[in-house]
Amino acid sequence: MTNYWEDISNSDCVLMMGCNPAENHPISFKWVLRAKDKGATLIHVDPRFTRTTGHCQLSAHLRSGSDIAFIGGMINYILANKLFFADYMREYTNASFVVGSKFSFKDGLFSGFDAKKKVYDKSTWAFEMDANGVPVRDDSFKNPRCVLNLLQKHFERYTLDAVTAATGTSKEDLLAVYKAFASTGTAERSGTIMYAMGYTQKTVGVQNIRSMSIVQLLLGNIGVAGGGVNALRGESNVQGSTDQGLLANILPGYIDVPKSSFAKYEDWVKASTPVSKDPKSVNWWGNKPKYIASLLKSMYPEATLEEAFQMLPKVDAHRKMTDYFWLNIFERMHKGEMKGLFAWGMNPACGGANAQKNREAMGKLKWLVNVNLYENETSSFWKGPGMKPESIKTEVFFLPCAASYEKEGSVTNSSRVVQWRYRGPHPLNNVKPDGDIMLELFKEIRGMYEKDGGAYPDPIKALNIADWEEHNEYSPRKVARLLNGYFLKDVTINGTTYTKGQQVPSFAMLQADGSTTSGCWVLCGMQPAADKHLGMRRDKTATEMQANLSMTPNWAWAWPVNRRIIYNRASVDATGKPFAPQKAVIAWKDGKWVGDVVDGGGDPGTKHPFIMQTHGMGALFGPGREDGPFPEHYEPMESPLKKHGFSNQRVNPVAYLLPTEKLAIADAKFPHICTTYRVTEHWQTGLMTRRQEWLLEAEPEVFCEMNPALAKSIGINNGDRVLLSSPRGEVNAVAMVTERIQSFTIMGKEVHQIGLPWHYGWVTPNFGGDSANLLTSSVGEPNTGIPETKAFMANVRKA
Amino acid sequence: MPVSRRTFLKFTAGAVSCSAFTGLGISLAPAMAQAEILKFQKTTITTTVCCYCAVGCGLLVHTADEGKGRSVNVEGDPDHPVNEGALCAKGAAMRQMAENKARPPKPMYRAAGAKEWKEVEWDWAYAEIAKRVKAERDASFTLKNSKGETVNRTETMVSLGSAALDNEECWSYQAIQRALGLVHIEHQARI
Numbered sequence: 001m002t003n004y005w006e007d008i009s010n011s012d013c014v015l016m017m018g019c020n021p022a023e024n025h026p027i028s029f030k031w032v033l034r035a036k037d038k039g040a041t042l043i044h045v046d047p048r049f050t051r052t053t054g055h056c057q058l059s060a061h062l063r064s065g066s067d068i069a070f071i072g073g074m075i076n077y078i079l080a081n082k083l084f085f086a087d088y089m090r091e092y093t094n095a096s097f098v099v100g101s102k103f104s105f106k107d108g109l110f111s112g113f114d115a116k117k118k119v120y121d122k123s124t125w126a127f128e129m130d131a132n133g134v135p136v137r138d139d140s141f142k143n144p145r146c147v148l149n150l151l152q153k154h155f156e157r158y159t160l161d162a163v164t165a166a167t168g169t170s171k172e173d174l175l176a177v178y179k180a181f182a183s184t185g186t187a188e189r190s191g192t193i194m195y196a197m198g199y200t201q202k203t204v205g206v207q208n209i210r211s212m213s214i215v216q217l218l219l220g221n222i223g224v225a226g227g228g229v230n231a232l233r234g235e236s237n238v239q240g241s242t243d244q245g246l247l248a249n250i251l252p253g254y255i256d257v258p259k260s261s262f263a264k265y266e267d268w269v270k271a272s273t274p275v276s277k278d279p280k281s282v283n284w285w286g287n288k289p290k291y292i293a294s295l296l297k298s299m300y301p302e303a304t305l306e307e308a309f310q311m312l313p314k315v316d317a318h319r320k321m322t323d324y325f326w327l328n329i330f331e332r333m334h335k336g337e338m339k340g341l342f343a344w345g346m347n348p349a350c351g352g353a354n355a356q357k358n359r360e361a362m363g364k365l366k367w368l369v370n371v372n373l374y375e376n377e378t379s380s381f382w383k384g385p386g387m388k389p390e391s392i393k394t395e396v397f398f399l400p401c402a403a404s405y406e407k408e409g410s411v412t413n414s415s416r417v418v419q420w421r422y423r424g425p426h427p428l429n430n431v432k433p434d435g436d437i438m439l440e441l442f443k444e445i446r447g448m449y450e451k452d453g454g455a456y457p458d459p460i461k462a463l464n465i466a467d468w469e470e471h472n473e474y475s476p477r478k479v480a481r482l483l484n485g486y487f488l489k490d491v492t493i494n495g496t497t498y499t500k501g502q503q504v505p506s507f508a509m510l511q512a513d514g515s516t517t518s519g520c521w522v523l524c525g526m527q528p529a530a531d532k533h534l535g536m537r538r539d540k541t542a543t544e545m546q547a548n549l550s551m552t553p554n555w556a557w558a559w560p561v562n563r564r565i566i567y568n569r570a571s572v573d574a575t576g577k578p579f580a581p582q583k584a585v586i587a588w589k590d591g592k593w594v595g596d597v598v599d600g601g602g603d604p605g606t607k608h609p610f611i612m613q614t615h616g617m618g619a620l621f622g623p624g625r626e627d628g629p630f631p632e633h634y635e636p637m638e639s640p641l642k643k644h645g646f647s648n649q650r651v652n653p654v655a656y657l658l659p660t661e662k663l664a665i666a667d668a669k670f671p672h673i674c675t676t677y678r679v680t681e682h683w684q685t686g687l688m689t690r691r692q693e694w695l696l697e698a699e700p701e702v703f704c705e706m707n708p709a710l711a712k713s714i715g716i717n718n719g720d721r722v723l724l725s726s727p728r729g730e731v732n733a734v735a736m737v738t739e740r741i742q743s744f745t746i747m748g749k750e751v752h753q754i755g756l757p758w759h760y761g762w763v764t765p766n767f768g769g770d771s772a773n774l775l776t777s778s779v780g781e782p783n784t785g786i787p788e789t790k791a792f793m794a795n796v797r798k799a
Numbered sequence: 800m801p802v803s804r805r806t807f808l809k810f811t812a813g814a815v816s817c818s819a820f821t822g823l824g825i826s827l828a829p830a831m832a833q834a835e836i837l838k839f840q841k842t843t844i845t846t847t848v849c850c851y852c853a854v855g856c857g858l859l860v861h862t863a864d865e866g867k868g869r870s871v872n873v874e875g876d877p878d879h880p881v882n883e884g885a886l887c888a889k890g891a892a893m894r895q896m897a898e899n900k901a902r903p904p905k906p907m908y909r910a911a912g913a914k915e916w917k918e919v920e921w922d923w924a925y926a927e928i929a930k931r932v933k934a935e936r937d938a939s940f941t942l943k944n945s946k947g948e949t950v951n952r953t954e955t956m957v958s959l960g961s962a963a964l965d966n967e968e969c970w971s972y973q974a975i976q977r978a979l980g981l982v983h984i985e986h987q988a989r990i
């Protein structure tokens with residue numbers, strides 16, 4: 001989230017799309033309702049009527065997988081009616097940047113498309129640069145190649161007729177939503193967008209978010225109170241686990257993993273560090289050499305930076321990054337190419353798209369290690385439905401771990417607030433905290449390498465586990481010190497000397513020469529002294545200005561540098577005066593900044609506000625994505641349509657797609673659009689909720705929602721058992737016949753939408769049903785590789 | 800903080816934040832509430848953060864000072880600025896996640912072709928897993944790729960998880976996997 005939970009209450013208009021916060025992030029909804037109490041308009045855009053919709057003054061139904069058409073229509077509406085916040089757009093976004101003449105867009109394809117490799121040559125989307133290497137700007141917006149004009153041209157095709165044909169939403173509903181949200185395009189008003197997996201689990205997931213970011217930038221809604229683009233993260237620490245780099249493409253602190261083409265440390269650092277020649281651009285990533293060096297020193301303090309770099313595994317520069325991601329891992333596992341799997345606190349047998357394939361794939365491993373609280377569909381895949389244990393050779397180790405409150409450590413919520421959790425009881429039955437399990441296991445492996453040698457033992461021997469251990473146990477408090485970072489020798493910065501072993505007070509003091517550690521630079525400042533972790537703070541005092549925004553800056557600690565609203569510099573004009581004085585985030589007063597921690601520092605008007613962007617401006621034009629600098633509507637990989645109204649390019653041309661994947665495209669055998677979702681009482685695959693009596697009593701089994709017209713046409717009554725099917729598999733469910741889910745008319749064709757929750761699995765409860773992901777397909781988004789589990793085709797019939 | 804206020808907050812949490820979960824109000828009959836008040840008298844209270852969604856609600860865990868030292872009550876933290884004592888159905892049921900008979904007491908092993916689990920000791924499990932990791936790593940380790948570039952990796956081992964771990968554990972976990980040479984490191988954020 002760019003903002004924080006309580007800040008939602010400061011909004012004048014809350015647009016919830018691709019999410020259902022009243023049911024899935026219930027306590028966040030407290031702050032949505034407070035906004036409503038203060039007069040805000042609430043809007044829900046979703047295929048279903050949910051408890052979220054029930055609280056909204058405005059709602060619009062759209063079929064799964066048509067979000068860009070919906071938002072594209074809003075962009076067109078804002079531009080055609082000049083409803084943008086003009087000063088903000090001109091000064092703080094790249095609206096005035098001139099795009100190079102190589103850029104073009106024709107019939108659904110951007111320039112630079114390589115049809116054989118299915119990739120874009122992104123250099124054709126580059127900005128025009130002046131003699132000093134700064135992007136050329138046209139503040140008068142006369143140049144036809146300036147971003148604003150290109151944006152207008154791109155989205156003028158998104159007329160109400162075209163959008164209605166794609167989304168199935170009525171023109172009246174479209175207009176009502178557009179009008180309400182566009183009303184926030186003034187200095188005083190702000191609108192916020194809340195989204196979740198309904199946006200991301202699509203083959204256009206990143207562009208869904210981009211489209212909404214464009215709206216927010218046009219309306220001047222980023223960096224302000226009650227604004228922002230807010231991802232409702234679904235797991236208690238999925239923000240933190242991402243910050244800590246548990247992904248194939250990033251190391252901790254969002255540092256790109258090194259590629260095979262980098263022979264030397266220097267090559268990696270240079271390729272990762274953007275350069276800006278604009279003196280007003282902070283270009284924060286220009287500091288990357290310090291962050292990379294500090295990370296390497298946290299892992300390998302005794303090694304030189306060059307040696308540490310050599311010890312890091314590299315991905316092939318000549319392969320697409322998606323080759324290393326989830327879907328391709330299971331494809332390779334299914335082919336028998338993977339031998340060992342750690343499924344640590346995860347249940348891919350239910351959670352991953354095309355779950356049956358994943359279950360079969362695990363049967364081709366030599367061994368599987370599963371660490372979890374309970375036995376689950378992954379640990380026990382070998383005795384699941386249709387499996388023949390005697391013919392499955394995979395050895396499986398199940399290691400039981402401590403529950404969250406049987407150990408201590410920190411988690412980072414969606415507001416980026418790092419909060420410390422303390423231990424209550426000791427782990428039940430003396431099972432172990434995950435940290436101890438991984439440390440003990442690693443020491444066992446290291447011992448073997450020390451004794452017997454083996455392949456390239458250097459990184460195993462050199463890894464700095466001394467900083468993780470105290471009294472022979474894993475010490476989260478010690479590791480937290482390392483995540484923040486400390487000085488490896490005495491260092492003098494601007495006249496102040498920091499001594500060896502001292503905590504680094506803030507990431508501004510991290511060093512590129514290897515004299516500091518910092519496991520994750522965004523967390524630097526969280527633990528400014530060895531015995532002072534700011535995530536432990538429980539102080540609710542605030543200045544009047546902060547309290548006015550329900551901001552509690554002394555409660556725990558938010559990354560970065562305890563900033564609660566990211567890009568807050570965009571909330572003030574060039575003199576430091578807040579655009580919305582009644583809900584000011586920061587202000588320049590008596591020669592200093594007050595309110596939130598200002599982005600970028602320095603006097604007002606001296607810095608561009610979007611400090612993480614190389615050129616300092618909000619990206620209406622985003623030339624860094626794999627699938628184009630502007631969002632464009634494409635059909636989901638599986639849809640009822642052979643052709644849509646925007647172009648002849650049916651689907652995202654660079655989406656991750658396996659030639660072997662069975663798909664239903666305008667296929668009469670699978671006529672209904674299907675989606676998956678969550679219920680309040682369960683969580684994710686249900687692994688951590690299907691064992692609780694209270695929760696199970698409330699939501700005991702999988703159901704399929706369908707509208708009465710569909711139910712009648714196929715002879716199904718409410719409560720009947722039904723069988724859902726897709727080209728991948730089948731799921732048995734209870735029919736829930738309801739007006740909450742309606743049919744849509746798309747391109748003149750009537751189609752039904754159905755949906756089911758995905759929390760269930762065969763292990764427990766008895767007769768609860770199995771995972772909805774048995775139906776979903778393993779096609780993926782080209783930037784993130786996230787599977788398209790929120791829009792696919794299915795059939796439903798009486799079981 | 801008086802117990803009565805906390806108990807009041809608990810009921811409020813069930814009733815206000817979670818209209819979907821009517822069962823809670825019924826199950827906490829006055830007699831039970833009275834029993835819980837008694838339990839509070841010999842407990843230690845620690846704060847925690849919900850293990851489910853990333854709203855990050857604060858909770859209070861009451862751990863018995865005597866007997867088995869188990870958690871006897873978990874409820875919303877009334878001082879927490881985000882949830883102000885309220886919880887949704889999942890947070891309210893968190894105690895049942897930890898105090899649950901289904902939690903296996905020991906590591907388990909399933910041999911190739913076996914139809915059942917076998918309970919094993921921790922040390923045995925560590926040693927056997929370590930042997931397999933080492934054997935696979937040694938067999939698959941690649942110093943150079945097909946183009947002759949240095950890669951220092953293994954491609955046949957995979958790590959999936961974990962957004963449920965604490966930050967410190969996540970960091971250590973990625974460090975271990977990368978020290979082993981894994982490039983296939985993925986977790987919940989990818990799906």
Ligand code: SF4
Pocket residue numbers: 025026027028849850851852853854855856882885886887888889890891
């Ligand atoms: S109590 Fe509910 S809303 Fe709060 S963090 Fe837990 S799951 Fe999320």
